[in-house]
Amino acid sequence: AQSVTQPDIHITVSEGASLELRCNYSYGATPYLFWYVQSPGQGLQLLLKYFSGDTLVQGIKGFEAEFKRSQSSFNLRKPSVHWSDAAEYFCAVGASNTGKLIFGQGTTLQVKP
Amino acid sequence: GAGVSQTPSNKVTEKGKYVELRCDPISGHTALYWYRQSLGQGPEFLIYFQGTGAADDSGLPNDRFFAVRPEGSVSTLKIQRTERGDSAVYLCASSSGGGVTEAFFGQGTRLTVV
Numbered sequence A: 001a002q003s004v005t006q007p008d009i010h011i012t013v014s015e016g017a018s019l020e021l022r023c024n025y026s027y028g029a030t031p032y033l034f035w036y037v038q039s040p041g042q043g044l045q046l047l048l049k050y051f052s053g054d055t056l057v058q059g060i061k062g063f064e065a066e067f068k069r070s071q072s073s074f075n076l077r078k079p080s081v082h083w084s085d086a087a088e089y090f091c092a093v094g095a096s097n098t099g100k101l102i103f104g105q106g107t108t109l110q111v112k113p
Numbered sequence B: 001g002a003g004v005s006q007t008p009s010n011k012v013t014e015k016g017k018y019v020e021l022r023c024d025p026i027s028g029h030t031a032l033y034w035y036r037q038s039l040g041q042g043p044e045f046l047i048y049f050q051g052t053g054a055a056d057d058s059g060l061p062n063d064r065f066f067a068v069r070p071e072g073s074v075s076t077l078k079i080q081r082t083e084r085g086d087s088a089v090y091l092c093a094s095s096s097g098g099g100v101t102e103a104f105f106g107q108g109t110r111l112t113v114v
Helices: none
Strands: A002-005 A012-013 A019-021 A024-026 A032-038 A044-050 A056-057 A064-069 A073-078 A087-094 A099-103 A107-112 B005-008 B010-015 B019-024 B031-037 B044-050 B052-058 B066-067 B075-079 B088-095 B109-113
Touching: A002 A019, A002 A099, A012 A019, A019 A044, A019 A107, A019 B109, A024 A073, A032 A073, A044 A056, A044 A073, A073 A087, A099 B031, A099 B044, A099 B075, B005 B088, B019 B088, B031 B075, B044 B066, B044 B075, B044 B109, B075 B088
Parallel strands: A012 A107, B010 B109
Antiparallel strands: A002 A024, A019 A073, A032 A044, A032 A087, A056 A064, A064 A073, A087 A099, A087 A107, B005 B019, B019 B075, B031 B044, B031 B088, B044 B052, B066 B075, B088 B109
């Protein structure tokens, strides 16, 4: 069955520190992978996506993610976190024929001043 | 419109009542999706429309839930005989085509069943 696991429910980092959010997926075919961010009262915003090609993808707001097929992972990284990055982050895998997304349960990021 | 619009933003209803949630997708987007997000969880897929037809409704939890998109643009999610367990944020997304492309999400309708 298709699934996405985000092992960390809650992460706290200091402002300026680096960040890595973990994502593991289970999908029978070539995965199409996404990271979305959801701020309080806001809709889901796409940070970045991986369809094919270079396994290191760059996104908005200084985020990047690396696709590792051997580990079934698509971890999100940022070298230096800003207070405005505090939000809920969701990893998702997309079905190639319909585009429907299967989401992980999310990771809440708290940023300490 | 500029983005995906969902109305109402909040809806409180009594158990057993019928509710309708509306989604206005981005103009020209042929694909439309409904998701449900319970507290502390990621969004869960409900139904996918390509044009006017429901191409995948495998996520609808039971026959109390129904969705339509009669003219291929606006969609309405309908819930009959609401239950307290239906309380959640209902998200709508649209994209420019079938298959995997970037989906744009609305801000959701928060449904509370009391």
